[in-house]
Amino acid sequence: MNSRPDFAAIEAFARVAETGSFRAAALALSAPVSTVSVQVSRLERRLGARLLERTTRRVRLTEEGREYLEKVRAGLDALTEAERVVSSRGSEARGRLRVAAPVEFGQAVFGRVLGRYAKECPGVAVEVELVSERVDPVRDGFDVVIEVEPCDSASLVARKLGAPSRRRLVASADYLARHGVPAHPRELSRHTCLVMGTRREAATWRFTRGGTKLSIVHRHATANSWALLRDLTVAGCGICCLPDYLAAPAISEGKVEEVLAAYVMPAEQMYAVYPRSQHVPTRLSTFVAALRDFLEVWPGCLPKPPPRT
CATH class of the missing domain: 1.10.10.10 (Winged helix-like DNA-binding domain superfamily/Winged helix DNA-binding domain)
Structure with a gap:
């Protein structure tokens, strides 16, 4: 039988x-x-x-x-x-939702987003893991991973989350008083530049002004933590290029000042990456929508371009 x-x-x-x-x-x-x-x-x-x-x-x-x-x-x-x-x-949004996100991004954003999401979808149990390295949602068992540069894979879906987030070059008033304020990116060679990454990685800051593009390669101090780089900048250790979700609060609190503001730096686009499936669970689609809606109006993101007339 x-x-x-x-x-x-x-x-x-x-x-x-x-x-x-x-x-x-x-x-x-x-x-x-x-x-x-x-x-x-x-x-x-x-x-x-x-x-x-x-x-x-x-x-x-x-x-x-x-x-x-x-x-x-x-x-x-x-x-x-x-x-x-x-x-x-x-x-109906129900069940467990496992989420991975970069440490500093999660610390800056998730407290506010998850508070709203919990009220709208009380049947979902969200499990957040803040990571400092790239993770794979399929291999590592996550329902969704938040990241800046999603890998190109046919088995994954990458959805843009809101508008791109600006980067700003900032330094403390104490540092600028001691070392001067740079008027052009080329003058950064005379300054202590605090760079995200390691000594093995390339360190390039790219600027655009009036159609002119500049690439400045300098490395005087490195760290693999955005939060640490922010703290070092606030402490007057150098000039740093920070994502706006870290730079904007520090600027508004008077801890740092923006430098070379006339030169535009590339923006960061955040993505929600999850396994490709014919049926996306409601708990996942509602979470991605909540995060996207928050980032659309978050002060750290670039405004939407005006509609074409």
């Missing part, structure tokens, strides 16, 4: 047993009578037992049929309930 259950045949048998008629069962299943009859006969052959006594007037369960119906009815009810639960979750 094939070890895999024939669920269509089992359901056909159960409907015939419940209605007492092949015709009534066929109507309930929206199938031809002949199909229902073939399915029940196939099930009897598979089991090696007669489940129904057929007469010209009625259909009656055999002893084996009554015992089999009693056993399979609970399974069919469980399958029906499982479909109901999963189907309801398809339209």
Whole structure:
């Protein structure tokens, strides 16, 4: 006997047993009578037992049929309930959502976003892991990963989150008083530049002004933490290029000043990356939408371009 259950045949048998008629069962299943009859006969052959006594007037369960119906009815009810639960979750945000994001970005953003999301979707249990290295949502078991430069993979979907975030070149007033304020990117060669990364990585700051592009390569001190670089900048250790979600608060609090503001630096685009699937769970789509909506109006992001007229 094939070890895999024939669920269509089992359901056909159960409907015939419940209605007492092949015709009534066929109507309930929206199938031809002949199909229902073939399915029940196939099930009897598979089991090696007669489940129904057929007469010209009625259909009656055999002893084996009554015992089999009693056993399979609970399974069919469980399958029906499982479909109901999963189907309801398809339209309602429920379940566990595992999220990974860069440490400093998560610290700056997630407190506000998750507070709102918890009120809108109380049925979702969000598990956040802040990471300092690239992670893969499939390999590492995350529902969604927030990152700046998503890898190009056919198995993943990358959705833009809001508008790009600016970068700003900043330094403390104390540092600028001691070393002077640079008037041109080339003057950075005379300053202590605090750079994200390691000594093994390239360190290039790119500037644009009036269509002219400049690339300045300088490295005087490095760290692999944006928060540490911000703190070093506030402490007067040098000039640093910070993402605006770290630079803007420090500027507004008077801890640092922007330098070379007339020169535009490349913006960072954040992405939500998740496994490609035909059906995206509601808990995931609502979370991505909440994060995207927040970043659309976040002060650290560039304004949307005006509509074309």
